[in-house]
Amino acid sequence: MRVLVTGAGGxxxxRLVTRLVEQGKLADADGTPRAITELLLVDRDAAVLEKLVRETDASIKLTSRAGDLRDTNFVEGLFADDVDSVFHLAATLTLDAERDFDTGWAVNMLLPFRMLEACRRQGARPRFVYASSIAVFGGRLPERVDDWQAQRPQTSYGTAKSITELLINDYSRHGLVDGRxxxxxxxxxxxxQAGGGMHSGAVSDLIGALAREPLAGRAITSPLGWDTRFPVVSAGRVAENLLRLHDVPAECFSEGRAVNQPGLTVSVADIAAALGxxxxxxxxxxxSVAPDSALERVVASWPREFVSEVELDPPLLPDPDFxxxxxDHVRA
Structure with missing residues (x-):
């Protein structure tokens, strides 16, 4: 099998590339496990790809392609030879998409559309696994959000993710891809970042820093109170569940091809206790904590519980505890 991973250096x-190499096989179009013969790893950063290939101990052929996925010719070149499976992870994150409207839409909506079109032209109905987001939901949300919650995204990032989910549903309905x-x-x-600190001003990065910085021996003050709760998942769990979602039969999906990654609901106090x-x-x-009311309002708009009710075998699971x-972070 020839498997394409976009955003492979992210x-x-x-983590996904590591799991693909470890597993060494995926279900083909008929659901039969087949050996992966080539991983086509795509990212905009050539140095990151070179490092990934160098550090990955694999009997599988690893091919790296660095380039701008906004370039139609570059995307079409990735499908010059047939692709059996696609894992589409490449994206511009929320704040960047808000600040740069054109790039956000080009990467988060037009790119997955071009990827789906390339799959359609190939004519082999590859499995297409897409990393969507909790950001497709917004507005007034219940404490518990399942797969069927109405989508009212409040950002360009979330809107693009929602549109792409609908495209994947429709391309799958027409038999052009087998999407998930x-x-x-x-x-x-x-x-x-080197020397500590968050990667960006994103609230998700801030939450990660609450655990990352103390693990590295650096103090950090949380702008969220001890009792503020939110759903989280480890990168290792995501990589595992992307593979599970790839391999389940298409018959598992009824009303749509999108499912929630079940989250572990934790508070800042839970993070501190786990650190101990x-x-x-x-x-x-x-x-320590010094609550910021503006940030607490942002997190308060998120669901407290993020769950899935789609019955898959094996099921998609949350992390058992923080x-x-x-x-998972220390091992990585």
Whole structure:
């Protein structure tokens, strides 16, 4: 099987590539497990791809292609030879998409459309696995959000993700791809900048920093109160569930091809307690709080519980506890 991964050099992409290499096989169009013969790894950063290939111990052929996925010719070149499966992870994140409207739409909506069109022209009905987001939901939400919650995205990022989910549903209905979308809550724990600090001003990065910085021996003050709760998932769990979602039969999906990645609901106090258990009491003491009302309002608009009611075998599971999320980060 020839498998294409976009955003392969990213936070989730690197973990997914590792799991693909470890597993070594995927279900084909008929559901039969087949050996992966080539991983086509795509990212805009050539140096990151070279490092990923160099550090990945694989018997599978690894092919790296660095380029701008906004370039139609570059995208078409990826499908010059038939592709059996696609994992589409490449995206511009929320704040960047808000600040740069044109790039946000080009990457988050027009790119997946071009990828789907390339699959259609290929004519082989590849499996198409898409990393969607909790951002497709917005407005007044119940505490518990399942797969069937009405979508009212409040950002360009979330709107593009919602549109892409609908495109995948329709291309799958027409038999052009066998598509699946996994909606992600806050994915933890993103790597920080050299010397500490958050990657960006994104609230999800801020939440990751509450655990990352104490683990690295650095103090951090949370702008969220001890009792503020939100759904999270580890990058390792996401990589595992992307593979599970790829391999389940199409018959598992009824009303649509998108499912929620079940989240583990935690509070800032839970993060501190887990730090104490995993890294010791001194690490836990490095986390303090000074609540910021504006940020607390943002997080208060999120669902407290993020669940899936689609019956898959094996099921998509949340992380069992925050201790396991910390250990996932340390192992990575």
């Amino acid at each position: 936070f989730i992409g690197r 979308s996994l909606r992600l809550p806050v994915v933890m724990i993103r790597p920080g 258990r995993v890294a010791g009491s001194e690490a836990a003491k490095l986390l 201790d396991s999320i910390l250990r």
